[in-house]
Amino acid sequence: MTLLTTVFAAVICTVIWYKGAPKSDMKVGVLCWMYWGASLMWLVDAIFEYAELHAEYFTPAPADMLNDFYLGLSVVALGLVIWLIILLVKDPKGVVKAALFRKKN
């Protein structure tokens, strides 16, 4: 469920990035890399778990599924927070700078 949540986040971010490209004012690319990297790593985790559990892997207990989904959402939220920090620090549109300085008349 964590893998699935992250893959959906990665796909959505990639579509948003493609729609806005080649401009990268919102730095959505950061989110794409982060979610795709995590998705690939969780895919490996899933393969190892499948090798251990076989068909049982596809029938998790509802409580485990809910917990994994909760983790997936938390991971997506953490990714968004990291992206927001990068966006505000790099400030590609100069919004933060404009808020800190006022033009002298």
Add this chain to the structure above:
Amino acid sequence: MACFLVPAAEAVATTIATKVMKSKEGNPDTVKVQLDGAELVEAEKIPFSRKLGWLNKLLWGGSSLLAFEHVWHGEIVPWFPFLTAASNPASAAEMLHEMSTAGITMSVLVTAVWGCMLVVSSVIEKRAQKALPTES
């Protein structure tokens, strides 16, 4: 347990390699391409250090989110030795086994995906240059 440490270690190595490569790279190659399918424009080919940056971002992004998962499951703690599995020899051996199997596979898969991206981007670059109208 600590499988994310392997891609994180690779990320450190590739980040250093990127910095070194960036400092040694000269001016990027300039080519003429049709970016929007209409007008011929002069564009710079992106250097290899930037492509290596893609791998850095995949590795750093992935391992940081995986590290969070390990915190979630109580496998990383804010006190020494920081990894709960490292507190006794039996679980430490299990952790090292997981790092050498799942951890290495993660690194290999991410690097392989990046390798595929390099191949695809090189094909796109070549195709864009081949598609140019012949100058008369």
